[in-house]
Amino acid sequence: MTAVPTTLISGYLGAGKTTLVNSLLRQSAGRRLAVLVNDFGTLPIDADLIEAQDGNLVNISGGCICCSYGDDLTAALLEMTQSGRAIDHFLIETSGVALPKPITQTLMLLPGILVNGIVTLADAQRVRECAGDKYMGDTIHGQLAVADIVILSKVDLVPDQEAADTIGWLVGISPRAQVLSSERGDLPAEAILGEASVDEPRSDFMRFVRHGTRYETINFESEHPADVGALADALTARALGLLRAKGFVKAPDGKLSAVHVVGDQRTIEPAPPWVSGASRLVCIGLAKKFDKTAVQALLERHFHTLTAHDRRENQPG
């Protein structure tokens, strides 16, 4: 059984967890997402996405599913992993008062589950007020402090300066996290569900992602190998306007490496054993700054160069 990457979506009531989940479902693009929701509430899936409902299980367009887990997430996940159903990624929407860290610790015990990270949402209009609430303050801080990605939601509903101030504040209390902002869940799925490890280097420049931001994405695939180190270095060039690149690159010896580039930092690790196939990379940038043409050209050059180079080396005598 291959382990299924699993992302926790945390955040207080009204922080935008459901909106984000629906946005991710709309961008599933062949990725079979299984969404597990806990919080009280009628079904959190947009009606137009629902294909069929069978008791507690909802079938969603694109091969995705959703079910609620009441108070027993472990049992729901075990049932799901043992059902033989094809699932590419679990999205767990936790209750508004849950602390995500203990949940991930328990999930790590489960066979078939690979914890991918904690995404905590913060409502741009309310998060600072909630974080100061006498009852909920420590819970909100607990949710933010352990996040790998913090998303400031509803930034379109507050003045620019306030959003910027709140992002600065979030950077202070979410030390490990990349801080992103969104309106109506408008973030690329790759930025949330990327397949890299949880302990990614922190991206400081993410704090400047602002209100009204739009993203563009390049999905690149190649049957060819590439020099992974040289490629990753090239992608850190600031002029490209790249926010993040993630994926797998095949070396000339056929081994796959997991590559992750954020800003000027890059990590290269052996790919997990369950990953196979061709090289593929997803590159994300801000709409106005992302030089898609340059990035596309760079990618083609790197994969092509090595191919040509190999061909030369392999030529007889």
Added chain:
Amino acid sequence: MFTIYEARKIITMNENRPVATHVAVKDGHILGVGTLEELAGWGEHSLDKTFQGKVLMPGLVEGHSHITEGAQWRFIYVGYYDRLDPNGKLWTGLKSAKAVLERLKTEEAKLEDPAQPLTAWAYDGIFLKDSITRKDLDAISTTRPIGVLHISGHVVYVNSKALELAGMLRKDIDHPGIAMDDEGLPAGEIKGLDVAVPLNVHIGLNRLEMVASEKGLRDFSRLCVRHGVTTAGDFANPLPKPAVDMLVRVTAEDSFPARIVSLRIARDITPTEIIERVTELKTLSTDRLRFGKVKIVTDGAISAYSARMKWPGYFNGEPNGLWYMAPERLREFFERALEAGVQVHCHTNGDEATDLALDMFELALRKHPIPDHRFTLHHCQLANTAQFKRMKALGLCVNLFTNHVHYWGDQHYEITVGPERAERMNATASALAAGVPMAIHSDAPVTPIKPLFTAWVAVNRLTESGRVLGEAQRISVQEALHAITLGAAYTFGMDDEIGSIEAGKFADFAVLEDDPTEIDPLKLKDVRVWGTVLKGRVFPAAAV
């Protein structure tokens, strides 16, 4: 034609006629209480002297228990205290881990199928100072999974086979709830309900099945008879359809000896849906089965450090506990329930949770100022006078977890909340002084269902070690007896039907061998129970 029962004494809990010698019963209801001559005025009757030498009290009301107390007895009892099982067998308390292992070994030898799980419950390591390990349990069996459940229900001890079957006999585990041993494998103690889930199926634990267990319910009702209980709350039942169907069917039998008040736990669906669901369930209510109430849980438990505490928090420095419900949700529940006339019982263990419930209820009540709602706060173990005064002002009732004072009072004094606050835990005297309608409870199976024991704790406040924990919070025997009859009946909104022996109410009696108002208050817990009468039907404990 009706029956007049003669008794040595009838303690009516009715202030107008506190004691009597005879009670007349017709069609399951009390026709009158008084002397034989007075009651004969009702006409032709027969005189029944079955209770001639007995003391009758109103059937006792357990204001907060769980019917799963019955189903727990399918497992081997390894608790620290002596405990009576549904068959009337007294299981002696085990005072060392060694004794626990010996009992497991004895019971293991009785099992034939080598793959059958061996499961025990009510283990309490807090007293034993040592923990059971995987290797201890492996010495009993390596072929069958073994699980020993902690009394809290939140910890389980397992052997290698159980870990192996659950895929948890691994070296790469890094979890705060799982201690590792010197071999680098799980040592056997598994803390946390969620962590134990992969193990449950292998050790024969299925909570949803347990709430729907017919034998469990019958065993629960037998325990009720043995302890003089005629009405018991079933708190926090998810009430899946099989459980509802079973409850309706079994309690419909005239020979079923108890009234069950079953509350739907508020989770997994919206407040609106919960209200709709219990309103629908309410139509299935009968004399012996009451639906239509909601249980809400706001925080965890003090002993597990998951209760939400106000400053200065836990005595041993543990971080504050967990919220199980957001304030907005709680308020929404209160509002919807007030509006719909659905009664809510709300678990608030720590004092911060009690504050939250008071704040949210106050807002809800302002919006829907409905009198006589009888919403009740449960456990409320650290509620102080200021909070009781707010409860009174808001028309709330309280049901205190008095048994904790005896069973874990020493630990609260020394470890969890410290001396000062431990002395006012479950502050029965303060609640009464503030005029809050009050009940006291066992939370069975957490502690045994035995209201006269619970009353004994409220009267004496003696801990396991013999310390009087909070002299000032001791209440009188009369007050304690009120709490386990009319007091609890009031919180269920049933004080017009049960809770005292007076004309018009159900003929529900606890039949006692001793007089709780005459016995030394230090022996209140030792009052012998002969059985019960429910709606005029006699249930001797010896025959259930």
